[in-house]
Amino acid sequence: xxxxxxxxxxxxxxxxxxxxxxxxxxxxxxxxxxxxxxxxxxxxxxxxxxxxxxxxxxxxxxxxxxxxxxxxxxxxxxxxxxxxxxxxxxxxxxxxxxxxxxxxxxxxxxxxxxxxxxxxxxxxxxxxxxxxxxxxxxxxxxxxxxxxxxxxxxxxxxxxxxxxxxxxxxxxxxxxxxxxxxxxxxxxxxxxxxxxxxxxxxxxxxxxxxxxxxxxxxxxxxxxxxxxxxxxxxxxxxxxxxxxxxxxxxxxxxxxxxxxxxxxxxxxxxxxxxxxxxxxxxxxxxxxxxxxxxxxxxxxxxxxxxxxxxxxxxxxxxxxxxxxxxxxxxxxxxxxxxxxxxxxxxxxxxxxxxxxxxxxxxxxxxxxxxxxxxxxxxxxxxxxxxxxxxxxxxxxxxxxxxxxxxxxxxxxxxxxxxxxxxxxxxxxxxxxxxxxxxxxxxxxxxxxxxxxxxxxxxxx
Amino acid sequence: xxxxxxxxxxxxxxxxxxxxxxxxxxxxxxxxxxxxxxxxxxxxxxxxxxxxxxxxxxxxxxxxxxxxxxxxxxxxxxxxxxxxxxxxxxxxxxxxxxxxxxxxxxxxxxxxxxxxxxxxxxxxxxxxxxxxxxxxxxxxxxxxxxxxxxxxxxxxxxxxxxxxxxxxxxxxxxxxxxxxxxxxxxxxxxxxxxxxxxxxxxxxxxxxxxxxxxxxxxxxxxxxxxxxxxxxxxxxxxxxxxxxxxxxxxxxxxxxxxxxxxxxxxxxxxxxxxxxxxxxxxxxxxx
Numbered sequence: 251x252x253x254x255x256x257x258x259x260x261x262x263x264x265x266x267x268x269x270x271x272x273x274x275x276x277x278x279x280x281x282x283x284x285x286x287x288x289x290x291x292x293x294x295x296x297x298x299x300x301x302x303x304x305x306x307x308x309x310x311x312x313x314x315x316x317x318x319x320x321x322x323x324x325x326x327x328x329x330x331x332x333x334x335x336x337x338x339x340x341x342x343x344x345x346x347x348x349x350x351x352x353x354x355x356x357x358x359x360x361x362x363x364x365x366x367x368x369x370x371x372x373x374x375x376x377x378x379x380x381x382x383x384x385x386x387x388x389x390x391x392x393x394x395x396x397x398x399x400x401x402x403x404x405x406x407x408x409x410x411x412x413x414x415x416x417x418x419x420x421x422x423x424x425x426x427x428x429x430x431x432x433x434x435x436x437x438x439x440x441x442x443x444x445x446x447x448x449x450x451x452x453x454x455x456x457x458x459x460x461x462x463x464x465x466x467x468x469x470x471x472x473x474x475x476x477x478x479x480x481x482x483x484x485x486x487x488x489x490x491x492x493x494x495x496x497x498x499x500x501x502x503x504x505x506x507x508x509x510x511x512x513x514x515x516x517x518x519x520x521x522x523x524x525x526x527x528x529x530x531x532x533x534x535x536x537x538x539x540x541x542x543x544x545x546x547x548x549x550x551x552x553x554x555x556x557x558x559x560x561x562x563x564x565x566x567x568x569x570x571x572x573x574x575x576x577x578x579x580x581x582x583x584x585x586x587x588x589x590x591x592x593x594x595x596x597x598x599x600x601x602x603x604x605x606x607x608x609x610x611x612x613x614x615x616x617x618x619x620x621x622x623x624x625x626x627x628x629x630x631x632x633x634x635x636x637x638x639x640x641x642x643x644x645x646x647x648x649x650x651x652x653x654x655x656x657x658x659x660x661x662x663x664x665x666x667x668x669x670x671x672x673x674x675x676x677x678x679x680x681x682x683x684x685x686x687x688x689x690x691x692x693x694x695x696x697x698x699x700x701x702x703x704x705x706x707x708x709x710x
Numbered sequence: 711x712x713x714x715x716x717x718x719x720x721x722x723x724x725x726x727x728x729x730x731x732x733x734x735x736x737x738x739x740x741x742x743x744x745x746x747x748x749x750x751x752x753x754x755x756x757x758x759x760x761x762x763x764x765x766x767x768x769x770x771x772x773x774x775x776x777x778x779x780x781x782x783x784x785x786x787x788x789x790x791x792x793x794x795x796x797x798x799x800x801x802x803x804x805x806x807x808x809x810x811x812x813x814x815x816x817x818x819x820x821x822x823x824x825x826x827x828x829x830x831x832x833x834x835x836x837x838x839x840x841x842x843x844x845x846x847x848x849x850x851x852x853x854x855x856x857x858x859x860x861x862x863x864x865x866x867x868x869x870x871x872x873x874x875x876x877x878x879x880x881x882x883x884x885x886x887x888x889x890x891x892x893x894x895x896x897x898x899x900x901x902x903x904x905x906x907x908x909x910x911x912x913x914x915x916x917x918x919x920x921x922x923x924x925x926x927x928x929x930x931x932x933x934x935x936x937x938x939x940x941x942x943x944x945x946x947x948x949x950x951x952x953x954x955x956x957x958x959x960x961x962x963x964x965x966x967x968x969x970x971x972x973x974x975x976x977x978x979x980x981x982x983x984x985x986x987x988x989x990x991x992x993x994x995x996x997x
Contacts, residue, residue: 352852605837605853628840660846688842695847 259483261473261496265512267645268500269678271435271599273474277558279438281566283446286574286582288337290364294573295610296322296333297349297357301402302409303329308358314341318367319549321400322358331410331613332400336551336571339363350595350602350609357610360573370548372538372569373447381456384544389417392461392544399543400613401550404535405429405440405504406596408614411540414530415461423462427513427531428455430471430478431497431504434597437617439554440534442567444471444478447538448485450545452492454537457544459491462530466491470513472499501599502676506531508645520646520672535616550613557583561590561620570611576618577607591626594619599677629686640679640689646672650679650689657696662703665696673697757809758786764805765798770872772796772893786810796820796892797873818911820892822876822885825904826861827919827984830881832934833857849901856932859921861904870899887913887988911965914987916975923955935981943983947974958982 288294299305306323310316316335324332335358342359349355381387386395397412417423428451432440443451455467469486471479473496486492495513497503507518509531516527524531532540535554542548551572558565563584570579576593580586586593594601595609598619640650649668656664670693679689762782769777773794775784785791789812792803799819807813836855841847845866848854854862863881875889876896883896883905896905904921920937922929929936939956947970952959975983 350852352858602852603837605851631842658844688847691842691847691850695842695850698850699846 257493258486259494259496262498263470263495263512264498264500265503265508265645267643267647267678268502268508268676269643269681270499271501271681273499274435275438275441275474277436277438277560277565278556278567279441281438281442283439283442283554283567283569285369285569286571286579287366287369288362288571288574288578290362290366292362292578293342293575294336294339294360294362294571295347295357295575296335296360296573297347297355297610297612298323298333299349299355300333300408300572300612300614301331302407303327303331303413305356306330306333308344308356310341310344310358312341312343315339315363316341316360319551321549322360329410329413331402331412332398332549333358333572334400334549334551335360336573337362338366348606348609350604350612350615352605369569370542370552372450372542372552375449375453375541376545379453379545381453381460384457387457387460387544389461389463392457392540395543395547396461396540399539399547399549401536401539401543402613403533404539404553404614404616405533406600406614406616408612411532411536414525414532415458417461417463418525421525422528423464423525423530424466424528425514425530426455426458426462426464426467427506427509427529428467428469428534428537429504429506429509429531430469430475430482430534431509432475432534433472433499433501433504434599434601434617435501436558436619437556437597438558439556439567439616441475441478442556443534443538443554444475445481448478448481450541451534451538452482452485452489453545454539454541455492455532456489457540458530458532458537464530466493468493468495468513470495470497470503470509472497472503474499502645502674502678505645505674505676507674520669553611553613553615555579555611555615556617557620558617559594559620560622560625561587561592562618563587572611572613574611575607576604576609576611579611579618580607580620586620587622589623590620591623592621594621599681600675631687632685634685634687637684639682639684643678643682645676645678646674648673650693651687653696654687654689654692657692657699660699662696662700666700670696670700755783755786758782760809761786761806764802764809765795766802768797768872768893770797770891770893770895772891772895793819796894799891818909820907820909821887821890821915821987822892822894822896822905823908823915823917823986824861824867824883824885825906825917825919825921826859826882827935827982828857828860828882828933829879830863833860833881833932834934835932845899846901857922857929857936859902859904859923860933860936862902866899866901867896867905870895885986887986908962910987911962912967912987914985915965916960916983916985918958918960918982919984920957920980920982923957925956929956937982938980940979942977942979943974946977947971950974 304325304327306325308323310322317338320335321332322335339360339362342361344358346354347357393412393415401411402408459467510529539550555570556567593604595604653665653668653670673693677690765778773781775781837853839854843864845862845864848862861882865878867883868876873889875886877884922936926938929938941953943951943958944953950971
C-alpha cells in the first residue's frame with residue numbers, strides 16, 4: 251500500500267444541529283438492485299422539465315420512431331439538461347401531463363416497441379478501463395459530454411451537473427465531494443449502488459475531479475453503511491487522489507452545505523454556493539452516470555430507485571427507466587398492501603406526497619416510500635409555545651417559527667429579513683415541533699409567494 | 711399658615727416676568743405662523759374636500775387608488791371614476807354628482823363572484839390533506855383536492871374580507887351580496903385566482919361557476935358540477951358565450967337576457983351556470 255490508512259480514511263465527521271430520525275433502511279438495504287425491463291406496448295412519459303432550469307422543447311414529433319438514448323427534448327439555455335428516450339418505441343403524443351410537482355408539464359409519451367436492446371451494463375467497468383485509458387477527457391470535453399448526456403443531480407434537487415463542473419477562473423475548485431451519505435430515512439439506492447457498482451462511481455468521481463480542475467475527491471459515507479464503506483475503501487486504496495470520509499449518521503448530512511461543513515470544516519456563506527468555498531458536491535448516482543457518459547456516450551435515461559416502506563408488498567432497489575409510471579413500478583413490487591396510506595416521492599423527511607399514481611419517475615426521483623396507516627400520524631396544528639426546538643435543530647441556524655409566523659401573516663418582507671431564502675427545506679423544524687406546526691409548509695409557500703411577487707414585478 | 715409662608719418665598723415679580731416672556735414668545739410664533747400660512751398655503755379644491763366628506767372613509771382600496779382621499783382627488787379630476795367606490799354604491803354616485811354639479815349616469819355596482827361551484831359533496835376523488843389549513847399553503851401541495859383549479863375551502867378570502875361578506879358554506883366560498891361592496895380584497899387573497907369583480911348590470915347575474923381548463927374526461931374524474939367545455943352554450947348563443955381553453959366564458963360587455971341566452975343556460979349539461987346576486991334565483995330546470 252502506497253499510503254497509510256490514516257491519510258486515506260478519516261472518520262467522526264459531523265455538523266452542528268440536525269436530527270436523528272430512525273433509519274428504517276432494513277426494508278430494502280439487503281436487496282440487490284434489479285434491472286427493470288418494460289414490456290412491449292406499455293408507455294413511458296418523459297417530461298421535458300425534470301431539472302432545475304429552463305424546460306426543454308421537444309425534438310421529436312408524434313408517431314416518430316425513437317431508439318434508446320435518442321434525444322427527445324433539448325434547450326439552448328445554459329442551466330438546462332436534455333432528456334432522452336429510455337426505450338425503443340414510437341412517440342404517441344406530446345402533451346401536458348401530470349408531473350410530480352403538481353403542475354402539468356409538457357411530456358413526450360413513448361409506446362414501448364417490441365424489440366428492445368440488451369440492458370446496458372452498469373455494475374462493472376469494461377476491462378482495463380481507467381481514467382487514463384479513456385479518450386476525449388479534457389476538462390471541457392468531460393463537461394460537454396455530461397451536458398449532452400443530460401445528467402442532473404440524482405440526489406433529488408436535479409440541478410444540471412455540467413453547470414456545477416464548468417471551471418470558473420475566479421472560483422477555483424480544490425475538492426469534489428462524493429455524497430454517499432443518504433441521510434434520508436428508508437432510502438437505500440445510493441447505498442446499494444456503492445456496494446454493487448462502486449467501480450464506475452469512483453471513475454465518475456475521478457472524471458469530475460479532472461473536469462473541475464480539482465486536486466482530490468472525497469467520498470463521504472455515513473457510519474450506518476459499513477458494507478458500503480468496506481467496498482469503497484478496498485477500491486480507493488490504489489487511487490492517489492481519492493479519500494474516504496466516514497461521517498457520523500445524522501440528518502441532513504447529505505445536504506451539501508452540511509456535508510461540506512462536516513467533512514472540510516468550511517462554511518458556505520448564506521446566499522452563496524459551494525463553489526464559493528472551492529467545493530463541488532455530487533451524488534453517488536450522478537458520479538456513476540458521469541462515468542458511463544464518458545465511457546460510451548450513454549445519456550442519463552435510467553436511475554436507481556428504492557421502493558420501500560411498510561405499505562409496499564415487496565420492497566427493493568430497482569434500476570428504472572426514467573419516465574416509467576409510478577403505478578407500473580408499484581405493481582412490479584407486488585402492489586400496495588391493504589393498509590398502505592401514503593405514497594411519498596422520495597424519503598419521509600423531504601419527499602412530497604403523491605396525489606395520484608399516474609406520475610412518471612424522474613431523473614431526480616431517488617425513492618418511493620409507501621407508509622402504512624400505523625406510520626402516518628395526523629396531527630392538528632396548535633399554537634406555538636415558543637420552546638425554540640426548531641431553532642435548536644435548524645442546520646442553517648434560521649428561526650423557522652419566526653419565519654412561519656411572518657408567512658402566515660403574509661408579511662413577506664419580514665420573512666425575507668429572516669433569510670427565508672437560505673432554507674434548504676430539510677424538514678428538521680417540522681420533525682421536532684411539539685406543537686405539530688407544519689413549519690416547512692409555511693416556509694415553502696413563503697418562498698413561492700416571494701417568487702410569484704418578484705415575477706409580477708418583473709412582468710410589470 | 712402654609713399659604714402665608716409660601717407667599718413669602720415667591721417673588722411676585724418673577725411670576726409676572728415669566729408670564730410676559732411666554733406671551734411674547736407666543737406672539738412671535740403667531741406672527742411666523744400667519745406669515746407662513748399666507749405665503750406657503752396649499753390651494754385645496756373645496757370640491758375635493760366636499761367629496762371626501764361624503765365618501766365612506768373605509769380606505770378599502772377597492773377603487774384601485776390608495777384610499778378615500780386619493781379617490782376624492784381622482785374623481786374630481788376625472789368624472790368617469792364616479793362609480794368606482796364599492797362601499798358607497800349608487801347613493802354615493804348621486805351625492806358626488808350633486809357636488810360636482812353633473813348628471814349622475816346610472817351605473818351598476820361591481821361585486822365579487824366566485825368561479826367555482828363545487829361543494830364538498832361535488833368534489834370527487836380528492837386526496838386526504840393534513841397540512842396547514844390555509845389556501846396559500848394548501849396550494850403548494852399537489853392534489854390538495856382532486857381539482858387543481860377549484861375552491862379549496864380553507865377561507866383565505868373570507869379572512870381577507872373586511873366586510874364579512876364571504877362565508878365558507880360546505881367547503882365553498884360563498885359571497886353574501888347584501889354585504890359585498892366589491893373592494894376586491896378577496897381577489898388578491900385567492901391563490902387560485904377564482905374570484906373576479908364583475909359589474910352587476912342585472913341582478914341576479916349569470917356567472918360560470920367553474921375555472922377548470924381541463925378536458926371532459928379529467929373534469930368528470932374530479933368534479934360533479936364543473937364545466938366540461940362541451941361548447942354547447944357558445945354554439946347556441948355565440949353573442950353571449952365564448953369558449954376559452956375548455957371553459958365557457960360570459961361576455962359581460964354584451965350581457966342581457968334574450969331567448970337564445972335563456973336557451974343556452976337551460977341546455978347546459980352541467981351545473982356550472984349560476985345566477986348570483988341579492989335576488990338569487992335558479993333558472994336551471996330540474997334535469
